[in-house]
Amino acid sequence: MAEVDEAGAPVASSAQPPSADAPLLRCSDVNISFSQRGSKQRLHAVRNASLEVGPADIVGLVGESGSGKSTLARAIVGLQRIDSGAVEFEGRRLGHTRTAEDRRGIQMIFQDPFGSLDPRMKIRSALAEIIRRHTSLRGKQIDTRCAELMDMVQLPRTILSSRPAGMSGGQRQRVAIARALSINPRLLVADEPVAALDVSVQAGIVNLLSDLRREVGLSILFISHDLSIVRTLCDSVNVIYRGDIVETRPCAELFDDPRSDYTRTLLSAIPRLNGPRTEGLAQGQSLGVRRR
Numbered sequence: 162m163a164e165v166d167e168a169g170a171p172v173a174s175s176a177q178p179p180s181a182d183a184p185l186l187r188c189s190d191v192n193i194s195f196s197q198r199g200s201k202q203r204l205h206a207v208r209n210a211s212l213e214v215g216p217a218d219i220v221g222l223v224g225e226s227g228s229g230k231s232t233l234a235r236a237i238v239g240l241q242r243i244d245s246g247a248v249e250f251e252g253r254r255l256g257h258t259r260t261a262e263d264r265r266g267i268q269m270i271f272q273d274p275f276g277s278l279d280p281r282m283k284i285r286s287a288l289a290e291i292i293r294r295h296t297s298l299r300g301k302q303i304d305t306r307c308a309e310l311m312d313m314v315q316l317p318r319t320i321l322s323s324r325p326a327g328m329s330g331g332q333r334q335r336v337a338i339a340r341a342l343s344i345n346p347r348l349l350v351a352d353e354p355v356a357a358l359d360v361s362v363q364a365g366i367v368n369l370l371s372d373l374r375r376e377v378g379l380s381i382l383f384i385s386h387d388l389s390i391v392r393t394l395c396d397s398v399n400v401i402y403r404g405d406i407v408e409t410r411p412c413a414e415l416f417d418d419p420r421s422d423y424t425r426t427l428l429s430a431i432p433r434l435n436g437p438r439t440e441g442l443a444q445g446q447s448l449g450v451r452r453r
């Protein structure tokens with residue numbers, strides 16, 4: 162029988178058997194274009210992009226504004242249709258219409274956590290709603306899970322009685338992470354999760370993501386403009402330029418010996434990253450971001 166999603170729509174793509182040696186996430190030759198008002202030509206936002214994220218990997222995606230990072234991220238979580246190519250998760254090809262299980266596997270957090278939080282709802286109710294929808298936990302089990310989630314994101318449990326409007330930016334981003342974690346995803350797509358935060362708060366979120374990888378084996382696709390944070394947090398990094406992924410390398414290699422002209426330009430635009438290796442991490446370290 163054909164698989165259908167929660168709305169009853171067919172999901173043709175999940176029919177393939179998973180392959181044993183597949184990474185957690187694989188994007189292969191993904192193309193995404195948009196129609197442009199007043200022009201017959203389409204805007205090619207993502208071109209033949211391929212990237213992989215393995216289990217408990219933290220993989221960076223960097224590039225200047227408008228290079229296609231968010232568009233690719235949105236395609237990975239099923240918020241954006243792709244023209245061609247494939248997004249595979251745990252060896253299964255995902256269609257644009259996602260099953261409930263697909264949605265549980267990959268969660269996304271955004272630069273502005275307000276987008277995923279109802280400002281009028283207490284945090285406990287917001288978390289309980291998603292836990293009830295996606296898991297079999299009920300009653301007291303939900304309260305226990307909410308408390309556990311606060312511990313995981315290193316917030317006091319009293320926050321459960323607050324509303325987003327009364328919280329700081331850093332606390333809201335932690336709650337957004339808790340919300341994403343509430344259904345035990347294997348992959349978190351983090352689209353500029355610290356860009357809107359005060360510099361003094363950024364390190365706390367970066368350290369939290371690093372702890373979550375270590376403690377619960379969470380895999381993370383980390384999208385950022387801030388190369389010094391990417392260098393500190395990520396195992397490997399993909400550099401995207403005008404929709405093309407022009408370089409994919411282990412982090413240390415890419416920063417020490419960039420191969421593409423664009424990566425060199427990107428690194429040279431950040432004076433802090435040009436110095437000797439010990440100085441290269443200046444921003445991330447001065448913020449209190451721990452080295453891996």
Ligand SMILES: Nc1ncnc2c1ncn2[C@@H]1O[C@H](COP(=O)(O)OP(=O)(O)OP(=O)(O)O)[C@@H](O)[C@H]1O
Pocket residue numbers: 195196204206224225226227228229230231232233
């Ligand atoms: N829904 C849309 N309709 C038309 N064009 C779009 C749409 N979404 C994105 N674009 C265009 O696609 C290109 C890539 O945008 P995208 O937001 O993915 O870049 P980005 O690298 O995430 O940039 P930023 O760092 O500023 O968020 C841009 O030229 C953008 O204007």
